[in-house]
Amino acid sequence: MWQxxxxxxxxxxxxxVMFIAALLMGGILLHVFTTGQLAEENEPAQRSTRAVAEALNSAxxxxxxxxxxxxDFVGRLDASSDIQFHSAEAGSPPxxxxxxxxxxxxxxxxxxxxAVPDLHIAFPVTIGSQRVGDIVFSPDLSAALFETWAGFLALAGVLVVLAGLTAVIAYVLAGSALRPLQDLGAGLTRIRRGDYATPIPVVGPPEIRQSCKEANALAATLAQLSQDNRELLHRMVSLQDDERRDLARELHDELGPLLFSIRAGTIALSETSPRTGNLGNSMQEVMRSVEALQHTNRRILDRLRPLYIEELGLEASVQTLLNNFRRQAPHIGLTAALDPxxxxxxxxxxxTVYRLIQEALTNVLRHAAARNAHVQASIAGEALAIDISDDGAGFPAxxxxxRGLTxxxxxxxxxxxxxxxxxxxDRTYVRCRLPLAGVPISA
Ligand SMILES: Nc1ncnc2c1ncn2[C@@H]1O[C@H](COP(=O)(O)OP(=O)(O)OP(=O)(O)O)[C@@H](O)[C@H]1O
Ligand SMILES: [Mg+2]
Incomplete structure (x- = not known):
């Protein structure tokens, strides 16, 4: 809760809490001391009252x-005095x-x-053996109480001023410590999102400044690592493409002529040999196998190397890819919008664009159970936007x-x-955005 x-x-x-506790403490101290103080202050007057009562009785x-x-005595008493005579005769008010x-x-x-104590005190006045009344001491405490009230107000005033000053100082100090901390938090969020370029301002108390410097150093290290990582991936992907190209060349240059010569040899053999019996059947068998091998070889070549990019350009190569897909999967309606x-x-x-579309379409064919698919590739400003979508069941939970998505x-x-x-x-999207920086674009 507190956290x-x-x-x-x-x-x-x-x-x-401190402010309220100080006020309470002031109240308790006033309560404790005022009671005693009032009793003490009025003690001489009480004694004088006793002396007056004794003197009156003796007189x-x-x-x-x-x-x-x-x-006579009663007539001379000042009505506002603390000492008064109270008659005990019948009919007198209590x-x-x-x-x-x-x-x-x-x-x-x-x-x-x-909790003001009851300070009033009464001494009986007698004539003969009859009690005719009392000499009563009943002090006027309003001045003393007002004095105490003024003291309490002064104490509360001082406390309010002190608490206000402390609050202002704490607010300003907290602000000056919190702002750099908030900057640091925002900076760390930027780093987490991959923005390593915007530095965190190095401000505030030394402890926070040190943390800001460390976070900036961390951002620099991460930027370097991310750059290394990209270069490594770049090299890896290029190597993969080179290897595929080499493999495709080998298949094309080595296997292609060999298959061609087997086929040519089989045709020549069939023309010089009788076409009947087992031999004829076997030759037809060999012809069929060679044709199947040639077909497979061409398919593997197509997959290994998008041959057409260099010769035809990317747009035409992708169109070829789409046409192959339509031939392979006539049950899926494939539409496309390709930027020239x-x-x-x-x-x-x-x-990358070619392989991405190729793999995404292969996945549509293999996993989506879709009836329609759409490929969109457009150039918007400095970025290339590619969307391959289908109306299939979507990715499993x-x-x-x-290997494809990786x-x-x-x-x-x-x-x-x-x-x-x-x-x-209700559509599944593979969405890719690629920066065009450094790539020449001609419409
Ligand atoms: N268009 C799609 N619709 C539904 N599921 C898909 C789609 N594309 C991919 N998937 C799911 O994503 C998984 C991973 O796809 P990925 O291409 O990485 O591997 P793969 O196609 O299973 O095998 P390969 O490594 O041969 O490509 C698939 O197994 C499939 O479940
Ligand atoms: Mg796949």
Missing amino acids: RLSFRTQLFLPLG LRSSENPRRTLD FAPRPLQGPHSPPGWFVDLL GLNGIDGPLAQ DNVFG GMHERVRALSGSLSLLRAD
């Missing part, structure tokens, strides 16, 4: 007319201590928080790459292109 909070929240939560005892003496709150007093919750600009492409790029990937990566296998609108 999921943002860095700023993790910083501000403890600060907020009443020695007075000839105690009632008048008492009335004594009510002074209220704690007046017009300028602190709010009720604060007074409740302080393809004829301006040669070398490894042309080989647990599809495993064989070879396609290797060829495309060697040319810094991209290859994706998609399913959209």
Whole structure:
């Protein structure tokens, strides 16, 4: 839970808790000390009240007319004084201590928080043996409470200012540490996506600067490795093509003439020998086998080497490939849209386009169970876009790459292109994008 909070929240939560704890602590201290302080402050006044009560009682005892003496005393008492006389005669209202709150007093919750002790105290006044009333001490605490309230407000004010300042400093500091971290994160994402060229800005505190430098060094190493990898793939694919060309030449130059001479020999033999009996049957057998071998040899040659690219151009070679497919699979309706600009492409790029379409169509034939297929090759700006699609069942869920798809990937990566296998609108797509950089294009 805590880990999921943002860095700023993790910083501000403890600060907020500290602020509230400090306020609570202030409240508790006020509560503890104010109670004692009020009791202590009023203690002398309580003692004076006792002295006044004793003096009054003694004066009443020695007075000839105690009632008048008492009335004189009561009449001289200041109504606002903390010391008052409360009559105990029948009909007098019960004594009510002074209220704690007046017009300028602190709010009720604060007074409740302080738990002000009951400081009022009463000493009996007697005439003869009869208790005629009490000398009562009932202090006015509003000034003391207001003073405490003002102290509390000052404490809270200081705390608010301190907490605000701390929050601003923490916010600015967190921002200055987080921005480089965010840049670093964005940079690492770019590296993961294969963009090694955009450097991560080396800013922020030394620890983060060091990480940025390391990430930039990592990007440089990865760029080098990726370049090496592409060159290696390029070399591998070229070697593969060279080997196929050599093999095709051998088959064409060595096997072709041999098959031709066997066929010619068999024809000559059949013309000079009687055509009846076992010999005639055997010669026809040999002729059929030689023709089958020649046919197979031509098919292997076609697959091994797209002979036509150099002579006919890429577009015409692909058209030948498509025609072969139509002959081989008349049950699949094959349509195509080929950019005539393809004829301006040669070398490894042309080989790649040819092999890609060849393998994708072979896969349609072997795996798709499709009724229609479409080949599209177009030049858009600096890129060559190739789509081979079919309306078959699509790739199996647990599809495993064989030599065909692996070879396609290797060829495309060697040319810094991209290859994706998609399913959209009930069609299966093999989609390839190849950069044309450095390739002369003539429309
Ligand atoms: N157009 C397609 N429709 C449905 N499945 C396909 C299609 N193309 C390829 N696949 C699936 O992808 C798998 C891998 O294809 P890939 O060309 O790599 O190997 P392969 O055709 O099985 O054998 P090979 O190595 O001879 O090419 C296939 O076995 C097939 O299941
Ligand atoms: Mg295949």
